[in-house]
Amino acid sequence: MPRLFRTFLTLCLVALAAALVFAACGDDDDDNGGNGGGGDIDISGVPELDDGVLNVGSDIAYAPFEFYEEGTTTPDGLDIDLAEAIAVALDVDIEFQNTGFDGIIPALEVDDFDVLISAMTITDERSEVIDFVPYITVGTGIVVPTGNPDGIAGLDDLCGKTVAVQVGTIQFDMLEAQNDSCDDDVNIVVFDTNPLAVEDLRTGGSDANFSDYPVAAEDAAISGGDLEVVDTQIAPEPYGLGVRKTSTELNAVLDEALQAIIDDGTYQQILDDWDLPDIALN
């Protein structure tokens, strides 16, 4: 019955087209209400907040700073909590957009979102492209297999070893710089997310994983005894909320909001809740 078949085929195509249209209309991650609190900060001059929503980009695969609660699509983490507190202080809603770390600055530049919070260290190269609002100070940590078979105590011990890192991170840059003072180069293995880098360490493909200290500690803690973190924070540096260079008003209000939550104790409370009281901005 060719005619029946043809009708069926047409219906399938229409359904497919409809599905594609609706998928395109679909929205990204969470929508957390900003009720009560703040409202003292004047956001009327901030174009990005005209719609009452703070659009935040983040590489949501970096516990404890940002990660998805197990089995859900709900973002959680220290960065997430700070961002939500800031949104409350500004009396706006908040929406998170998951973006790969190495593409997050370009995504910010093309207006995918208005601010990024992704455990991003403030560096000169990054500051040439975007502006930062510093919010915490964090160093780098090394994860090794339990028992530390290679006896790694610091950056110098990584010479001649295979180290897994995430693309676009300062850790990658630090390892390349380290090679200048190494006899035996560090074998740098690069992945697009940090969890994959940790996986490589766990399955014996690498000797160490190099990431932000709290992340390193977290990865060791949840590894079920396979991994441990080397007990030194290397080169602590400020992290920043990233905004476009043209977002001067947004920059100013974020600064105000951050100061507000520091002043009223919310900031320190969040840090304490995540067991990281010492990384406060100094």
Place this chain on the structure above:
Amino acid sequence: MIAPMSELLAIRYDFDVVWDFLFDPIVLEALWETMKISTLAMVGGVVLGIVLAVMRVSRNPVASTASGLYVWFWRGTPVILQLLMFFFGLKQVIDEDIFRDNWTRFRAAVVIFAFNEAAYMAEIGRAGILSVDPGQMDAAKSLGMTNLQAMRRIILPQAIRVMIPPTGNEFIALLKNTSVLFAIGIVELTNAARIQAARNFKIMELYSVAAFWYLMIVTVFSIGQAELERRFAAGERDQPQTLFSRMTRVVGASRRGEGKF
């Protein structure tokens, strides 16, 4: 550098960056890595694929079914999943140092891509074999050859001609699919560009460099493939015209059976 046409449109493309990275050792090294893995995997895939094809058309039910299952699995799952499963997953399951130390990234990449490719080559091989006139097999049998002998001496040589274009296609696809190797930490061409772009934020410029090299390889390969097709069409009246044969004709070398001349 902002191009002059930014009077109308803000175009920001830094040609200097493109020139800087075009022959940069990091890029060339990644290119070489890509070529090594693609070539080794392709060779392995073709050999294994032809074996699987012969098994598939065999009257032996064990051979035929085994081959069918192989193709079903290796064609039916994405190659990135295969990489994650058989590199990370296998190393998690097999907690032995001997295995983990020897199942390196590079070896896993070549083997897994070869296995994946073999599934596609098996189907191409099967098509090639089926394209040979069944009378050939009859004639071979009547001369006293076994199935395998007939395959090796009569059928496969004729099947190969039909297999060349799709095989060339497969190689090109394989070459480009190697970009997923970042999932297991291998820096090949696309990801070398990505790593550098993450540092200098010159996205378009870096990826242009990668695109250029992919196109170069594919172009050279296509010319080679065309020549190969010509050779296998020996004895035919209308030999396919290739770039190379046209060039030699202009230079004056004469060849039999060539177009109008």
